[in-house]
Amino acid sequence: EQVRRAGVRSEVRLADLADAEACRRLVEEAWSCWGGLDVWINNAGADTLTGEAARWPFERKLHELLAVDVTATMLLSREVGRRMREAGSGVILNMGWDQAESGMEGDSGELFAAAKGAIMAFSRSLALSLAPTVRVNCLAPGWIRTAWGESASPSxxxxxxxxxxxxxxxxxxxxxxxxxxxxxxxxxxxxxxxxRINGGVVRS
Structure with missing residues (x-):
C-alpha cells in the first residue's frame, strides 16, 4: 500500500518456496503480470532466529534453511534466468552472508554459513551459465538491524x-x-x- 500511495504500481504474490512447483508458478505469474522482468531479487529466507523457530532442533532448522534459502533460490534463479536469457537481458541478485566464508561460532553460524555459502557459490556459477545476456551478483549483508537485531542481547x-x-x-x-x-x-x-554490505567487518 505504501508503494501504491507513492504512485508506483505494485503486485503481491504469495508462494510456498519450499515447494518446487510453487517456485515455478511464481516466476510464471510474475513474468506474465509484468510482461517480462528486468530484475529479480531473491530476498526470501527462512527465519530460524526469532519466535517459535528459534527453539527448533538443529536438524529442523537445517531442513528449512536448505529448502527455502538454497533450493528455492536456485530454482527461482534458473527459471527466471532462462526466461531473461531468451528475452535478451536481465539482472538476478541473490542474498548471501558476509561471514559465510570466514565462519562464525554456534549453531546459527554453522547453519547460515552452509546455506548462504551455497548461495554465493551458486551465484558465481550461474553468472557464467547466463553470461553475457544476464548478469548475476550476490549481496552479502553483515549485521543488519532486522527483527533479530532489534531484540539482540546487550552482549x-x-x-x-x-x-x-x-x-x-x-x-x-x-x-x-x-x-x-x-x-x-x-x-x-x-x-x-x-x-559485502557490512561496515568493514569482513574484508576481501
Missing amino acids: WQERVRRETPLRRWGRPEDVAAAARWLASPAAEFLTGQIL
Missing part, C-alpha cells in the same frame, strides 16, 4: 559495535541501496561478484 549489541569498523549496525536501506546500484546500468560490467 550482541556490544559485539556488533566492537567488530564493525564503522561502529554501527547496518540498516535495511544500506542493503537496498546496494541492490539498486547492482541492478542499474551503472553496474553493467559486474557479474559473478559478491558485494
